[in-house]
Amino acid sequence: MKIEYYDDEFPYIIINDLFGEKELELVWEELNFLCYKHKSAINPNDHNSLNIRDSGLVERWECFLNYIYTSPERFSNIPKAYNDTFVNHGKDLLRVIKEHGHWMFQETKYYDISTLLNYYEGGDFYSPHIDMGHTTMLHWLYKEPKSFNGGELVFPKYKKMIPLESNKSIIFPACIAHAVIPVEMEEEDLNKKMGRWCISNFISTNKKSDEVERKVSENNKRVETVSNRTTEETRLYNSNWAKKHVNNNELVSNEIKKVVWIP
Secondary structure, eight states: OEEEEEESSSEEEEEESOSOHHHHHHHHHHHHHHOSGGGOBOOTTOHHHHHHHHHTSEESEEEEHHHHOSOHHHHOHHHHHHHHHHHHTTOOHHHHHHTSSSHHHHTOOOOEEEEEEEEEOTTOEEEEEOOSSSEEEEEEEOOSSOOEEOOOEEEGGGTEEEOOOTTEEEEEETTSOEEEOOOEEOGGGTTTTOSEEEEEEEEESSOOOHHHHHHHHHHHHHHHHTOOOOHHHHHHHHHHHHHHHTTOSSOOHHHHHHHTTOO
16 A cells, blocks of 8 residues: 655545455455446435436446445445555554645544445546535556546546546545546447446545535536536547547646536
8 A cells, every 4th residue: 555645736645556455355346246237226315416317417337335235334345445454554544534734634523434336337427526525535446457448537627637547546625526537448348347446435524414415416517507518419529538638648728628518
């Protein structure tokens, strides 16, 4: 595990090689078991998630651990893998966050973590949005050899793209808008679980309130409506953009504005 702290355009943390071999084996066992369309699980009472999906902001497979398990800490391999990883390194996740020099991380008390599994392939994407909670931790995984292009994380306001690597994680303030470039795969690789996995951990300072949920939902609707493109037009444009720029380290400002629907 290699932890890097950044305080450039905004504070964030990069963790490379987060899981060891034993933890990766545990996690892949569960991901392979869950990755079927009929197992996609969104809490029907989570109106923000339902609104985002209905708006066309996102296309992917997803599953909340606390919706499919009565107690994820007991029955899921994934929380165990995180716990074992940090314990083996003499740390815990919240301590890693607080060791960042920025006040937003240092002066915060954390109470709750909600885990969402999501899987992208064949044109799947996520347009600009903000997350629930105070801090977001995204952890990317994919099978080797890599069988897709795209899938990078983009922060549109800062014209910043984070290179995608398996077993790499980023931690950042949940209030910062971010997006996922479409994942493109050859047809022969579809439906083989060879795409982009992301384990999203939403870290809260308190329990979700109706007011916070309403504001996040309204913001995501606003981001979606600034574009006149239809969902299909946007998917097509994003796909072409990803093919053109996914291997290019330089981001073109105007192109970034288009791909993330910023007017």
